[in-house]
Amino acid sequence: MKIAIVNLGRIVSGDWRDPFAAGDSIVADGDRITEVGTASAAAVEAADVVIDAGGMTAIPGLIDSHVHVTFGDYTPRQRTVGFLESYLHGGVTTSISASEVHVPGRPSDPEGVKALALAAQRCFATYRPGGMKVIAGSVILEPGLTATDFKELAVKGVTLAKAGFGAVKTAYDYVPLVEDAKAAGLITTCHTGGSSIPGSGAITGDHLLAMHPHVSFHINGGPTAMPDADFERIIRESQIALQVCTAGNLRTTLLCARLAAQFEAFDRFIMGTDTPTGSGIMPLGMLYTIAHCSSLTDMAPELFICAASGSNARVYGLNSGYLVTGKAADIVLIDAPDGGTQATALAAIKNGDIAAIGGVVTAGVPRFVGRSRNTPATTRKARVVRSSVMQDFATASH
Numbered sequence: 464m465k466i467a468i469v470n471l472g473r474i475v476s477g478d479w480r481d482p483f484a485a486g487d488s489i490v491a492d493g494d495r496i497t498e499v500g501t502a503s504a505a506a507v508e509a510a511d512v513v514i515d516a517g518g519m520t521a522i523p524g525l526i527d528s529h530v531h532v533t534f535g536d537y538t539p540r541q542r543t544v545g546f547l548e549s550y551l552h553g554g555v556t557t558s559i560s561a562s563e564v565h566v567p568g569r570p571s572d573p574e575g576v577k578a579l580a581l582a583a584q585r586c587f588a589t590y591r592p593g594g595m596k597v598i599a600g601s602v603i604l605e606p607g608l609t610a611t612d613f614k615e616l617a618v619k620g621v622t623l624a625k626a627g628f629g630a631v632k633t634a635y636d637y638v639p640l641v642e643d644a645k646a647a648g649l650i651t652t653c654h655t656g657g658s659s660i661p662g663s664g665a666i667t668g669d670h671l672l673a674m675h676p677h678v679s680f681h682i683n684g685g686p687t688a689m690p691d692a693d694f695e696r697i698i699r700e701s702q703i704a705l706q707v708c709t710a711g712n713l714r715t716t717l718l719c720a721r722l723a724a725q726f727e728a729f730d731r732f733i734m735g736t737d738t739p740t741g742s743g744i745m746p747l748g749m750l751y752t753i754a755h756c757s758s759l760t761d762m763a764p765e766l767f768i769c770a771a772s773g774s775n776a777r778v779y780g781l782n783s784g785y786l787v788t789g790k791a792a793d794i795v796l797i798d799a800p801d802g803g804t805q806a807t808a809l810a811a812i813k814n815g816d817i818a819a820i821g822g823v824v825t826a827g828v829p830r831f832v833g834r835s836r837n838t839p840a841t842t843r844k845a846r847v848v849r850s851s852v853m854q855d856f857a858t859a860s861h
C-alpha cells in the first residue's frame with residue numbers, strides 16, 4: 464500500500480539534536496517512509512490512501528521501551544485482554560519487552576528461561592496486536608547461564624537480556640552474566656532502584672557501574688528510586704542509557720532529565736512506561752511522561768517526543784522512531800486536545816496537557832484515522848480524503 468499524509472502543520476523528526484523536519488507531507492510505500500517534506504502532486508496521485516491531517520503535527524510512532532508483555536495481547540498481572548491494542552491508541556507503535564517475568568509459574572532454571580525468551584520472541588515475530596510491533600523475548604539472567612547459552616539465544620533471534628529478578632545472592636553476581644550476554648551481542652538491561660519483588664534487594668549506582676548494562680531500566684525507580692547522588696554518577700561515569708518510566712518516581716525523572724541535559728547525556732535519555740505492573744495498564748503512559756517532563760522542566764516538548772521515539776530506536780537498534788526516508792512508516796498524528804487552552808499539540812504538551820491523537824499508521828498501514836479510543840478528541844480533524852483499499856479507517860466503536 465502507498466499512503467500520503469498531507470496538510471501537516473509540523474513534523475517532529477525523532478532526532479532530538481534536529482527535532483523538526485521541514486515541509487507538510489509524508490509519503491510511504493509498503494512499510495517504509497519514502498518521502499518527508501513536500502510531496503509532489505504525482506506522489507499524492509499515486510497513493511492508495513490520502514490522509515488530510517488538517518494542520519496537525521506528525522511525530523514518529525512512540526516506542527515504549529519497558530512493557531511487561533507475556534504471550535498474546537494479555538497481561539496476567541492486571542488480568543486484562545487487549546492492552547497492547549489500547550496502547551496503540553496512546554500513540555505507541557512499538558513495545559519492547561522488559562522480560563516475560565509476569566508469566567505465571569515462570570521458570571528460573573537456565574533451560575527454562577532460555578525457552579521462555581525464545582518462545583516469547585517467536586510468538587511476537589509476526590503477531591502485531593492492533594498493528595503494534597512487539598519486540599519480545601528478554602532472557603531473565605539467572606545463575607547457571609553460560610556464554611554458550613547467550614550465543615545460542617542470539618543465533619536463534621533473541622536480542623534482549625534482563626538483570627534484576629534472578630536468584631542471585633547479590634546484584635554483583637550479575638556482572639559476569641551481563642558481560643557474557645553483551646559478548647554474545649544481546650542488549651542488556653538492569654532493574655534499578657528499590658526491589659519491586661520482595662526480597663530481591665535494591666540495585667543502585669555501585670551495582671550499575673560494576674555491571675555497565677546497556678540500559679538502566681527505570682533509572683527513576685521502578686517504582687522506588689535509588690539515592691539522588693547516584694544519578695550524576697551514572698551519567699558522568701558510564702555510557703549506560705537512562706530509561707525513565709511513567710510508573711516510577713516523577714521527581715527523580717525530572718532530576719535525571721535536567722542532569723542529562725546539563726552533562727550532555729540527553730542522547731541516552733529514553734522513555735518507557737514500566738507497565739502493566741502493580742501500577743496498572745497505562746495506554747496513555749508515554750503521553751503523560753512526555754507532558755510531565757515538558758511542563759515541569761524548562762526543556763522543549765519535542766526533545767521528550769524524541770526521547771520516546773528516535774532515542775529509544777538508537778539504543779535498541781531499531782529501524783523505526785524517526786520520520787526520515789527509509790525508516791519504518793510508523794507515524795502518529797497529534798493535536799491540541801479539544802477544549803483546551805492551547806492552539807497546537809506542542810503548546811498543549813508544554814502546558815502539561817496530554818496530546819490528542821488523530822491517527823496512527825504502523826508499517827505503512829493506517830490503523831485508525833479520526834479519533835483515538837483513549838485520548839481526548841483533537842481540535843483539528845484528520846480524515847481520509849481518498850482511498851482505493853477496502854478498509855474502514857474509523858475507530859471501532861467499543
Ligand SMILES: [Zn+2]
Binds near residue numbers: 531561685737740
Ligand atoms: Zn519493569
